[in-house]
Amino acid sequence: MKHLLLCLTLTLIPASVWGADHSVFAHRGASGYLPEHSLPAKAMAHAQGAAFVEQDVVLTKDNVPLVLHDIHLESTTDVASRFPDRKREDGRYYVIDFTLAEIKQLNATQRFKPKTGKPVATERFPLTGYTYQLHTLEEEIRFIQGLNFSTGRNVGLFTEIKKPTFHQQEGRDITKAVCEVLTRYGYGADRNSACWVQCFELTTLQRLREEFGWKGRLMMIFSGSKIGPDGSDYDALATPEGLKQLSRVVDGVFPNLPRVVTWDKSEKPQCSDFTRAAHDAGLRVITGVIRRDDLPKHCPSIAALHEALFNQAGVDDVCTDFPDLSVQWLKAQPAR
Template sequence: MRRLPAFAMALSIAASAAAAPVVIAHRGASGERPEHTIAAYARAIEQGADFIEPDLVMTKDDVLVIRHENDITDTTDVAEHPEFAGRRTRKTIDGRAVTGWFTEDFTLAELKTLHARERLPKLRPANADWRGERIATFDEALALVRSSPRKIGIYPETKHPTYFASIGKPLEKALVDALARAGFTRADDPVFIQSFEVSNLKALRTLTRLRLVQLIEGGTPPYDQVVAGTGLTVADMVSPEGLKAIAGYADAIGPYKLLIEPRDAAGRAQPPTTLVRDAHAAGLLVHPWTFRSENGFLAVGDRIGTDEAARGDAAAEYARFLGYGVDGLFSDFPGEAVAARAAFVAKAAE
């Protein structure tokens, strides 16, 4: 990717001002509540997020539940349940050996006996005090969205679709059916379905008119393409030709944010690449991930102090990316993202 010249950056700013970018609550307001819990989603809605984002995995009895991974070792209290000690096992997920407890080995009723736990307790100790949240189903998240007094969208991700298909639990039809039951079937409904893989997005394209998003890692190619031996790389995907290919089956890309704003070896933000402009030229929306407020996730120039867990100047990072012309962004702190968007829109209107 090329770096974006100053005049082109100005055009991006003007384009962004024309339509306010959306704020996607990454796993809910996960900076303030344990991720992927109803409490996190409710907090995000309260803070003004446009979409909540559930990651979807499958249970033993084929129910879609919300967890960042099917491995629930670190995000629930399953290890404290002696009745499930024998379920601990070792599996290979996307080519990586993992030891723990997995959603596909539990019925929904069994999972509902567990409590969610903060995934990053040292970074977010206040979240660790939330001890009563249960694992949520996708249907429960949909009900929360439908009951909101204001219009809220939902932005589900299919997790490890190649793996789940390999064990006879494909995610795609179950996902589309759940959305249809909630009344979401049209291309203009407030829904985006996302995946890091390619083949399941193409399969979804044959099942639904809802908008699809190709997620893009910083350097790791889609696992299904690794399995298929296509040789597809991230560099291929973010090239103008690769973006045109993505536009053949998806409506947007969700790139790792450093593919838009790289950092040097010292962690300082560098001038933006042309990815936003190239994606727009291909007809794709751009929703980068993930924006977090702690110093450890920010560019050196946005950090305040030396404590990695302390809040830095996240507003400065939001302002830059909004200026690059992104159409939305994923944030662990949706309230801060909403405030930064309001400031950006107000300044653009001056």
């Protein structure tokens, strides 16, 4: 009973969402500073003032929701040396082919290039600095709720269901598995729940609403490609009519940065009408990902990126690898 009460008291919407105009979503935790999706990265994001912390979720062989960005293991773990014979014909090691017990044997690190062993982001946390064990969605929820309890804050979840169509083709229902865990911990009962569920596939978000009765907040992510794995037409959904259609299902949208703003050669931002159209449809707009070490083409600085997104494009929130920099920028803005 005590555990249940703790879960219920920690799932109200963070006060910062309604007490301020903007919120900061931590992309895979404070992934600019620590290995993505490691619990230390989540703790750092929590301490840096993020309102929501992201969990990408995939399924193991024994149907356990695991926090990991990819459906593959070879870019962040030592799976190739520990289980060299478990790769598929395409040479890749799929999470869904390993039980949780097997995955717990792996050492995870900062993201690297499997062919060379070199880090993807050379100026981020070193590959040799720290190894960690992958963890489940349930373990992360308990970790974040524990931090909320001990700090008196109420940081929410930003849970992405990864590649539902792929999982369906493998005979698995990742949407159901994720929904069951979130519901068990008190999320999704209404729009005040401190959790956003996001996905690139509209059919998955529709299932959550219609089949599973999810009453919490949902967010549609827009890819840079034209068509999603489930047939979602991103360009069509980005039109005023498409956004109105989305508003029947979701509460917010996560457009890729070029749909919101680009920069010309003179380093001046060129904003689209996407945010205005989304707001007209009653949708909240979050965008990113903000990366200090990977700015958009011709964007002169991370400060200029924040300025363009918030004060010119008019987005509501940002998703960032560097939560502290986004929080600091927002705090430095004059009161309205």
